[in-house]
Amino acid sequence: xxxxxxxxxxxxxxxxxxxxxxxxxxxxxxxxxETLRAEREEFxxxxxxxxxxKFQEMENQLEELREFYExxxxxxxxxxxxxxxxxxxxxxxxKRLEERRSSQTVNDSFTERELR
Amino acid sequence: xKLTIKPDRGFGKVEVELGxxxxxxxxxxxxYSVPPERVIEIALAGExxxxxxxxxxLERKVEELEKKVWRLEREYAPLRYKAxxxxxxxxxxxxxxxxxxxxxxGLRRFLRLPPNRNLELRKLISYYLQG
Numbered sequence: 297x298x299x300x301x302x303x304x305x306x307x308x309x310x311x312x313x314x315x316x317x318x319x320x321x322x323x324x325x326x327x328x329x330e331t332l333r334a335e336r337e338e339f340x341x342x343x344x345x346x347x348x349x350k351f352q353e354m355e356n357q358l359e360e361l362r363e364f365y366e367x368x369x370x371x372x373x374x375x376x377x378x379x380x381x382x383x384x385x386x387x388x389x390x391k392r393l394e395e396r397r398s399s400q401t402v403n404d405s406f407t408e409r410e411l412r
Numbered sequence: 413x414k415l416t417i418k419p420d421r422g423f424g425k426v427e428v429e430l431g432x433x434x435x436x437x438x439x440x441x442x443x444y445s446v447p448p449e450r451v452i453e454i455a456l457a458g459e460x461x462x463x464x465x466x467x468x469x470l471e472r473k474v475e476e477l478e479k480k481v482w483r484l485e486r487e488y489a490p491l492r493y494k495a496x497x498x499x500x501x502x503x504x505x506x507x508x509x510x511x512x513x514x515x516x517x518g519l520r521r522f523l524r525l526p527p528n529r530n531l532e533l534r535k536l537i538s539y540y541l542q543g
Binding site: 298300301302304308309310312313318320322324325328330331334335337340341344347348350351355357358361362368369371372374375376378379382383385386389390396 | 421470515519533
């Protein structure tokens with residue numbers, strides 16, 4: 297570990313003058329650890345709050361997505377069925393129209409011959 | 413390791429040789445993921461706090477929550493991809509169906525049949541065409 301430097305408020309700095317700083321640090325280390333634990337606990341409590349919020353939000357989003365997915369799946373089945381039904385119906389209608397047109401042509405040619 | 417302490421205003425400095433104490437400071441700093449300067453600052457400031465003895469429990473809770481969120485994220489991404497694919501399929505079907513409906517109406521008109529009014533289907537088609 298390299299040398300370190302810290303800056304303290306002037307009053308705090310003055311109060312250290314003439315004291316055994318090394319001994320002071322050593323004596324306070326257990327309390328420092330306790331303080332660091334308290335700080336870490338506070339940090340974790342905040343983190344838990346954020347994570348719980350995120351979890352709830354994601355759960356709601358996932359629920360919405362699941363609903364959207366299931367609806368899209370049902371819609372796909374329905375749209376495919378309707379498409380197949382319409383394809384078939386249109387084909388039949390086209391045939392009927394063709395038949396009507398060809399019988400119309402036969403009728404027209406009869407009328408034409410009678411007119412001559 | 414040498415520690416130098418300076419005031420925020422004015423002159424002067426205190427220099428201390430920390431010797432073996434630096435190992436203990438380093439250990440604490442590492443254990444709580446803070447710089448060694450912070451350890452010394454707390455020690456000198458004299459403003460201490462008491463923990464509630466919940467550290468291990470809180471760490472465990474964070475880990476558990478992170479796993480739960482991660483599981484949701486893992487489920488979300490592929491489902492979103494699949495839902496997007498389905499919605500694109502439905503869009504293509506909707507385009508195809510609009511053409512078929514127009515053709516059906518034309519044919520019915522020629523054949524003098526009543527028009528096919530499927531309002532629900534039309535609503536669904538326009539929903540996917542807008543998407």
